[in-house]
Amino acid sequence: MERTSNTGHLCGTVTGKPDIPDVVIITCDVNARYVTVYQETDNGGSTALDFLEVEVYACAQGMYGSNCIRSCAARHCDSQYTSPCLVATGKCSWGCDPGWKGDDCTQACVQGMYGSNCIRSCAARHCDSQYTSPCPAATGKCSWGCDPGWKGDDCTQACVQGMYGSNCIRSCAARHCDSQYTSPCPAATGKCSWGCDPGWKGDDCTQACVQGMYGSNCSKLCAARHCDSQYTSPCPAATGKCSWGCDPGWKGDDCTQACVHGMYGSNCIKSCAARHCDSQYTSPCPAATGKCFRGCDPGWKGDDCTQADADSGRFTRNSMVTRYDSPRFTPTRDDLTQHL
Template sequence: MLQSHIHQAPYEFFYLRRISMISGNRGNRRENVAVGKTASQSSYVDTSISANNAVDDNTTQLSCILTATNQSYTWWEVDLGEQYFIHEVVIHFRTGWTWRRNGIQVYTSISPQQSNNGQPCGEQISGNMDGSGIPDVPTRTCNVMGRYVTLYQATYNRGTCGDYNCDGTTAMDFCEVLVMACTPNVKYGANCDMNCIQRKCASSSASCDVQTGNCGNGGCRPGYQGLDCTQACASGVKYGSNCIKPCDDRHCAPSGSYRSTCPAATGKCYWGCDPGWKEDDCTQACESGVKYGSNCMKSCDARHCAPSGSDKSTCPAATGKCEWGCTPGWKGDDCTQGTNLLSG
């Protein structure tokens, strides 16, 4: 009888940790997000055999599913509960009933019970009608966002069991379906081996694209670049948010024969700016006619320039030099030094 071939073994005895067996280090790679989720199927050969048997984390031959025979098509589906970036689907077939493998197609979808209208994951599982040439544990690559994973079968199969023919029709039976995916906002990348928390996004609340780790419109913290903001600026070449500012565009004052380094985050000039420039990275020119000198600390209005007719001297940002000299009692290129002359 069928029940002697398929039954649900005691969970405590057959519970297996397939995540670690399939994925290597669980903390660094893909996770089977189907375990314990709700499954359904189009038909049952026996309603006591639950569709959830295929997501109970038990890959032995003692906890499997079986759809009804003599149907025009059959399907099995698991609801992951939320959308994931699904990398691949791994199927553990029953090893003694190979003629129920040929023709199965794996689909993903955002809406439930899409039958064969979802997004196909790779090619159809195909081989001979008796299932020869089809592995016991095939894998299909998806690389798509989805909430539902569906296995669909509409191929009429027949196999040979000893001295009599075994009619597989469109029935499916398998023991476990693993849906390998990245956990949203925790891991990302082709192998789910990148940690969202290790990105250097400008916003601490930035979303984490499961494929690229993209930080979104907020961009990167100063000193980092790339979609996922994990690449540091090239030392001494670029700096700032997304590394878009060239170090050579700064106007740093030297200290003797030494030029300031270029910190990747700020580009700060450690010994101040050349005359006529200001801000930490010395890239902002003094406001014309208002300030001048190193770090734009001197006021043009504080000079005592001699006029030329009705014209007042301009105020060069670097020096503040008075073009026509100084008014009586003042000296220096910028006419800010008193001469201390005694009057009459």
């Protein structure tokens, strides 16, 4: 037989002149269309080959590997693609389905590893630490979700900048941190370092005050204000400001500051010391009215004795004399005694 080419895949050689066995078995682990048998050595000037027959055995369809004992159907090739089944190796051309590894994708991931080619570590996930989550070999999915600051089925994706919380669904921009300061936005909690703007509460300042509450961290009670009781005043969640001012005895935008000692009246602008209460007595100074309970000194009137009274009916001795000198009135001794 004339040798025409030996550039193909070398399956094997036979040596041992003159003791070559009668039957030689050579395994060739490639797919091929032709088998070429040739002599490479000088055989005493002769190129003849002595053999009776060459038998070629191939794996049956659907089987591969040594002695054709492996089933192509038992492989776990990437199911997104159709992979041929090489009779020699069964290699999956496009890799394996998640949870499997090896050239022919028949090796399951060892415990603690998962994913495509089993290269991901279960320990590197950030599953919700309140629960114990299994680690499926295919996906590594966290059954109960992620710890705050992480997302994805296997909780290995950190929140992108500007997002925070469980599964990274909260926006840092939606917080109401104290606007006097610049607050960082931790990926786990979004906590506002310096507290909230008035009208908001919670670590991340995203909870609006419930009705009836206002102020920083919603800690103030609308019902505790002393707004002018002549009017109905709304209660803004941020300030609690009384639209119509305060009841007497109180001050401040939200009318929760009582007058300090010595001051009284609306917005606490009146001084107790400026009253003219009857000086024969010591009169208290109610924060609401400043009322003089024993009346006023002569020449003054009003509950708080701050209004001058030009027509007072009480007279000093000099004023009585002047009045009694009038030609229209001559007082008796009893009259003078009564007014002195």
